[in-house]
Amino acid sequence: MINDKNSQKIVDFIQNWARKHSIWVLAYGTGCGAIEIPPTMTSRYDAERLGVRGAATPRQADVLLITGYLTVKTLKRVIRVYEQMQDPKYVIGFGSCTINGGMYYDSYNTIKVLDKYLPVDVYINGCMPRPEAVLSGFAQLQKRIAEGRANGAKQYKENLEWYRANQKKIIPNWVMPEYNW
Numbered sequence: 001m002i003n004d005k006n007s008q009k010i011v012d013f014i015q016n017w018a019r020k021h022s023i024w025v026l027a028y029g030t031g032c033g034a035i036e037i038p039p040t041m042t043s044r045y046d047a048e049r050l051g052v053r054g055a056a057t058p059r060q061a062d063v064l065l066i067t068g069y070l071t072v073k074t075l076k077r078v079i080r081v082y083e084q085m086q087d088p089k090y091v092i093g094f095g096s097c098t099i100n101g102g103m104y105y106d107s108y109n110t111i112k113v114l115d116k117y118l119p120v121d122v123y124i125n126g127c128m129p130r131p132e133a134v135l136s137g138f139a140q141l142q143k144r145i146a147e148g149r150a151n152g153a154k155q156y157k158e159n160l161e162w163y164r165a166n167q168k169k170i171i172p173n174w175v176m177p178e179y180n181w
């Protein structure tokens with residue numbers, strides 16, 4: 001941390017600029033929308049030219065991309081993956097199912113509103129969103145990072161009790177590691 005306010009602003013600007021152009025994505029292919037990821041990442045839409053590329057593990061990833069509905073059973077794994085990611089980290093909710101349950105809004109076995117359980121920085125709406133919409137979602141995230149407004153991870157830490165209470169309502173017999181933030 002730098003004491004001089006102006007110097008800190010310059011450091012923040014450079015850090016956010018670098019983060020914006022280096023987005024490593026862990027795609028958690030939970031729903032049918034995952035089928036739009038291959039064309040987004042390969043030569044037709046070529047997301048890598050924007051600095052967006054796949055990551056192999058949570059520790060290497062900056063973005064957790066949740067591609068559609070989340071079942072009750074899967075939620076536990078997704079939370080665990082998110083908590084293993086290092087800062088700075090972001091979440092993108094992909095498809096209507098992550099926003100309001102989508103076509104599974106009355107299913108007994110899916111969660112309806114993703115940001116009750118994880119902090120979502122950007123939603124991409126549609127069922128299913130096309131690669132153009134996915135690229136637009138990444139552009140939106142990059143804008144928020146550059147402006148220092150992609151602070152979902154900070155909110156998660158600050159409101160951990162609220163998130164934990166929601167998570168535990170869905171996951172019975174909670175046996176999860178407590179991560180040292």
Ligand code: SF4
Nearest residue numbers: 031068095097127128
């Ligand atoms: S939003 Fe549509 S495409 Fe995406 S997971 Fe839900 S039903 Fe499937």
